[in-house]
Amino acid sequence: MKPLPEYVAELERYFKSKTIECFEYSQFNIDKCIGSGGYAVVYLATFQEKVFALKCLRSTLSLSEKEIRSFKRELECLYKVNHQNIVKFHGIARDKSTNNFMLVLQYADNGNLREFLQQKYEGNVYKISWVELIQIAMDITHGLEHLHDYDIIHRDLHSKNILINNKSALITVFGISKSLNSTTESSTTVKGLMVYIEPRCLEGLLQSDKKIKYNKKSNIYSLGQCCHWNSGIPLED
Known part of the structure; x- marks a missing residue:
């Protein structure tokens, strides 16, 4: 080292x-x-x-x-x-x-997505419109699609790694990202926040000799977890 x-x-x-x-x-x-x-x-x-x-x-x-x-x-x-x-x-x-x-x-002027939503929460209600929430979800999706066009797998996509800048969502933190062409793609350890990781990849925790391969589908699962707050949260009328 x-x-x-x-x-x-x-x-x-x-x-x-x-x-x-x-x-x-x-x-x-x-x-x-x-x-x-x-x-x-x-x-x-x-x-x-x-x-x-x-x-x-x-x-x-x-x-x-x-x-x-x-x-x-x-x-x-x-x-x-x-x-x-x-x-x-x-x-x-x-x-x-x-x-x-x-x-x-x-630099993103509104912090990460988790902090941004916390700032909108008041009196058990999120003071944010569905239009804005949907736009955030679309922004994340478009950014992820662009990474996939370059065959880049993020591997750590979650609400703290989404930044808000001038009402637009930006994907950040590529510390454990990999290219699909990388020879170091496989791993025997799970990286990232557990709740955002595709269940298939978690098998490696139970089978120590099993190689874990993150792929574009793994990112799509994480995207769904990032956007799950779109469903059922109380919004201001």
Whole structure:
């Protein structure tokens, strides 16, 4: 396993060779932390008067050589994806004082889908129209369809990985996404939130020697779970 400082420069050189934009970190103005997860912290930041989400990988993160190769392929692929319902990956930045490696992403102004719906909940009623709910569901579907056109399997699609920006839904967090052409597609471990995972894939938990293969149908199941709040929730008249 390589600690982050040892492979970040290697990744930066690789992205330059693939024409993925490398931002000068010193030119970012960091505003505040807007989220955190197991391997990264996300900040609201501005660069040349433009607003971005800056996703900083934790300095304690370690990856194997195999995972580094997969990470390179994934970001190269996602850099080519361009759709209004997918969070745009703009490029990379590196804090040279710490060697921390960062992803420069599109900023969404209304947080994730779960937070957005919680803000609409008041007095046991969701103050949101069916028209808006259906539009959110359609946005997620269109974004997922575009990923599938590129043969990208998300593998972690849930309400916290759907962002809301100017009333549009955006799919984000591709930390465990894979291309259907990847040789590392199979796994013996289940990744993601359990309730959103296709039951077929959960068989691997009961059969330790069983290979788990996520596919486009697995994403469709997760899409249905993301949108299940469309059915039966009390809405304001």
